Amino acid sequence: SITGACRAIQKLTRVRVVDNSALGNTPYHRPPKCIHVYNKTGVGKVGDKILLAIKGEKKKALIVGHKMPGPTMTPRFDSNNVVLIEDNGNPVGTRIKTPIPYILRQKEGEFSKVLAIARNFV
Amino acid sequence: YFSSSSHRMSSDGKPATFQPPPKPVIIDRQQQREERRFLSPEFIPPRGRTDPLKFYIERKDMIQRRKVFNIPEFYVGSVLAVTTADPYASEKTNRFVGICIQRGGKGLGATFVLRNVIEDQGVEVCYELYSPRIQAIEVLKLEKRLDDNLMYLRDALPEYSTFDVNMKPVSRLDHEEIPLNKLQVRMKPKPWSKRWERPKYNIKGIKFELPEKKMKEAQKWSQPWLEFDMLREYDTSKIEEKIWKEVSEELKK
Numbered sequence: 001s002i003t004g005a006c007r008a009i010q011k012l013t014r015v016r017v018v019d020n021s022a023l024g025n026t027p028y029h030r031p032p033k034c035i036h037v038y039n040k041t042g043v044g045k046v047g048d049k050i051l052l053a054i055k056g057e058k059k060k061a062l063i064v065g066h067k068m069p070g071p072t073m074t075p076r077f078d079s080n081n082v083v084l085i086e087d088n089g090n091p092v093g094t095r096i097k098t099p100i101p102y103i104l105r106q107k108e109g110e111f112s113k114v115l116a117i118a119r120n121f122v
Numbered sequence: 123y124f125s126s127s128s129h130r131m132s133s134d135g136k137p138a139t140f141q142p143p144p145k146p147v148i149i150d151r152q153q154q155r156e157e158r159r160f161l162s163p164e165f166i167p168p169r170g171r172t173d174p175l176k177f178y179i180e181r182k183d184m185i186q187r188r189k190v191f192n193i194p195e196f197y198v199g200s201v202l203a204v205t206t207a208d209p210y211a212s213e214k215t216n217r218f219v220g221i222c223i224q225r226g227g228k229g230l231g232a233t234f235v236l237r238n239v240i241e242d243q244g245v246e247v248c249y250e251l252y253s254p255r256i257q258a259i260e261v262l263k264l265e266k267r268l269d270d271n272l273m274y275l276r277d278a279l280p281e282y283s284t285f286d287v288n289m290k291p292v293s294r295l296d297h298e299e300i301p302l303n304k305l306q307v308r309m310k311p312k313p314w315s316k317r318w319e320r321p322k323y324n325i326k327g328i329k330f331e332l333p334e335k336k337m338k339e340a341q342k343w344s345q346p347w348l349e350f351d352m353l354r355e356y357d358t359s360k361i362e363e364k365i366w367k368e369v370s371e372e373l374k375k
Contacts, residue, residue: 075247105211
């Protein structure tokens with residue numbers, strides 16, 4: 001059987017890097033793509049860590065919003081948004097302009113630094 | 123006291139007749155208001171073979187919720203501000219402003235989707251009307267649009283979906299008719315998420331800038347026999363009357 005097209009994030013989805021890091025914002029002839037999702041299922045939702053291939057380098061990232069509709073009362077974004085992250089959980093960029101869902105505050109321990117640089121919440 | 127009326131002599135020379143003061147004109151607004159009635163679409167039961175008792179019980183619950191919490195009248199295309207209770211938000215409340223693009227579901231599971239563009243990022247949130255997490259629904263701008271479903275705003279230029287988060291509610295008089303916004307929206311270049319030019323969506327609110335050939339080709343998928351299909355007919359006028367009487371009586375108690 002064939003799985004249908006999913007608008008959450010899985011291997012080979014092109015993502016949009018939302019923070020103001022140099023890696024995410026410098027133009028490159030290939031868009032950043034997901035190559036692995038750190039999840040039991042290969043499908044990444046908001047709050048999951050993924051491995052990104054950007055500018056010929058591998059970098060971990062955190063999903064902050066996807067096109068797939070989630071549970072009611074949660075926001076659905078028009079693009080798959082991602083924030084670049086180091087292995088220990090520190091964000092690479094210094095500011096996040098795009099709105100971030102409040103659900104991320106649930107795992108305050110791991111993502112406290114990412115939430116600290118976020119400006120808008122939805 | 124000295125009355126001046128007895129000394130008042132008209133030009134004819136006869137004594138002046140008593141002129142009563144003009145009667146105050148009473149405009150009975152009550153009657154004018156009652157002419158326009160609005161029944162929320164989720165009260166109308168869907169077509170099917172379920173027991174009407176189920177819908178009756180659901181309506182009782184919906185009315186109970188409406189007595190406690192005011193759900194205002196709004197249509198697809200009006201701008202709303204919704205405050206919900208959120209355990210993860212600062213001050214535990216979350217306010218979202220957006221245009222209603224779709225109203226779905228019947229009964230207690232009725233939902234509406236609000237769309238807004240914040241910082242160049244389009245955000246849509248689907249709220250349940252009867253959810254206890256909603257603390258307030260405010261209608262900032264009440265208006266109707268040419269279509270029932272504004273999902274095409276996702277493929278339209280972002281300026282048509284941006285609304286100021288701190289916008290002030292637009293004031294309107296009670297007995298005025300709801301304004302119909304005949305705005306024709308300009309789209310981003312194709313590809314779109316759905317082929318909105320096809321007749322199955324029946325969209326009137328887009329300014330199609332496609333060549334004539336494409337528009338004609340889209341008409342190939344039209345199904346003109348659908349509107350004459352008698353098995354698909356669902357006349358809700360009588361059901362609406364009954365439900366309107368029931369609901370308005372219950373709400374007045």
